Amino acid sequence: MALSAVLVFALPFVGAAGALKLQARDxxxxxxxxCYTDTSTSRTLAAASFVNASMTVESCIAFCGAGGFSLAGVEFGDECYCDHALQSTGTLSSAANCNQACSGNSTEFCxxxxFLDVYWNGTPLPIIPQEVGTWEYAGCxxxxxxxxxxxxxxxxxxxVTVESCTSACKAKxxxxxxxxxxxxxxxxSSLPTSSLLSDSDCSTACAANTTEFCGGPSKLTVYEDPTGQICSSMTHSANFNLAAVFVTPPTTGPASVPLHVNMIQTVTLVSWSILTTANGIFTSEVxxxxxxxxxxxxxxxxxxxxLAVKPGDSPIFVTTQFPPTAVGPYCTMLNPMVATGPQVLALSGRSDLWALCPNSTAGGRVDVVYSPIDNHPHYTKASCQALFFSLSQTFNLSNSRSSFSLYILAW
Known part of the structure; x- marks a missing residue:
């Protein structure tokens, strides 16, 4: 598939600096x-720098060019900075603000x-590829x-490049x-829950391919493969219990809640069960x-x-003398939150669509829902809280800090 891309930054071609006392040379x-703004705490050109009492535009350009950088900037008369792209904190200012002579050549501005005089060597600036094979750009x-x-x-x-990183993640x-x-x-296995930033905040070029961006300090350039979640196994014969692990833990209370299957309704020869924190007849799952x-x-x-589950509803279990073939399809996947943690439970190839939703028709009872939908009669999608189902060892409920039950919707 051909790559489509967008430029994150577009340098304005301002040409000569205008009629000034000193000449800012090309x-x-x-x-x-x-002329761009700059600060010591958030550099406009942040990849490399040096200071020289004999600074000139030419010496700064030579330094940045030797380092393979496409942008060079001179500042405060004797400072030089380099990068592959302008960082988002820098803004274009009036040329009159860059009015300090270079320490090594008084006929030039540095x-x-x-304030930073920025020079460019014409090399194409880095981009954020919008597609890489089956992967799609999801944001910064x-x-x-x-x-x-x-x-x-x-x-x-x-x-690390966009291509090598997405390939490595897909292989795992x-x-x-x-x-x-x-x-x-x-x-x-799921998109970040942190703040979505401007694309320009992910402005650090990949060290292994300076034509692409690879995030920034404490900033992630994120790609998602909608077809990429891979089941580890459709069979897990060892007994386990499920734990609801919150993607965003609550400010108070536990970050995970142990679950057990518990019967909620029985008629002649048939019973239906839900997942709940309360202990019951069923002590584990396979x-x-x-x-x-x-x-x-x-x-x-x-x-x-x-039983079969459709998006927007919840898993239900049936107990009978001759039960139907168990369906889902469920499978296990790698833990998306803890690299060495227990595997998680997925349904229909997705482990990241489980949620807890207050049931507005059952006194605010909190229910587990698979892939919440809009306009559902029993809950409001905006009130649902994302979670993963971790396959863990059996919990001792007497030591659980949880004080509420999680019920599966059964309508």
Missing amino acids: SAPWTLQG GAGN FSDSVTSRQLPNPQTISGG GFSVAGLEFGQECMCG LTNGGLLPMAASQPQFRTSS
Whole structure:
């Protein structure tokens, strides 16, 4: 598939700086692009720099050119900065603000305090590819080293590029890839929940391919492959319990809630069950050929199967003497939140569509819903809270800090 792309930055071609006391020179093939704001805490050109008491425009251009950079900037008379792209904090200013003579040539301007004369050598500026194979650009997101939005870092031989990062994530079964700080690749199974930033905030060129952007400091250039979530297995014969793990943990209370299957309605020879934090007859689950099967250790005569689930509704289980073939289809996937954590439960090839939704028709009861929809009669989509289902060991409910039950919608 051909790559489509957009320019994140467009340098205005301002030409000569105008009639000033000192001449801000063009140095072929480098041309002056204008006077830009700059600060010591957020550089407009942030990739490399040096200070020289004999600074000239030519010496700065030579330094940046030798480093393979396409932009060079002089500031405060004796400072030089380089980059592959303008950082988003820099804005074009009046040429009259860049009025300080270069320390090494008084006939040239070298910016001023907090103002930068920017030169460009004509090399195409980096872009954000909008498509890479089956991957689609999803945006620029904030990130933190203490709370990673995509928790699965990758080590890539040959360097990090958009192509190499998305390929590495796809090979590991992830559907989301993120590039950060020019040289880092992260993977996950759901889009970040952090702030969506302007594209221009992800303005660090990939070190291994300076024609592309790879995020920025604490900023992720994120790609998503809608077809990329890969099941690890349709069968998980070892007994497990499900835990609802919140994508965004609540400010108070636990970050995860243990779940068990519990009967809620019984008629002659047939019972229906839901997932709840309350203990019940069923003490664990297994996964067999895509079907989720609740198990009752003390009463193995109960034969229970999972029924089909459609988007917007909730999983229901039926117990009967001759149960139907368990369907879902359910499968296990890699943990999107903790790289070494237990696998998660997916339905119809997606592990990232589970949510908790207050049931407006059941006294505000909180229900588990698969892929909430708009205009549902039992909940409001905007009030739903995203979660993953973690396959964990059996919980001791007597030690659980949870004080509420999670019910599966059964209408």
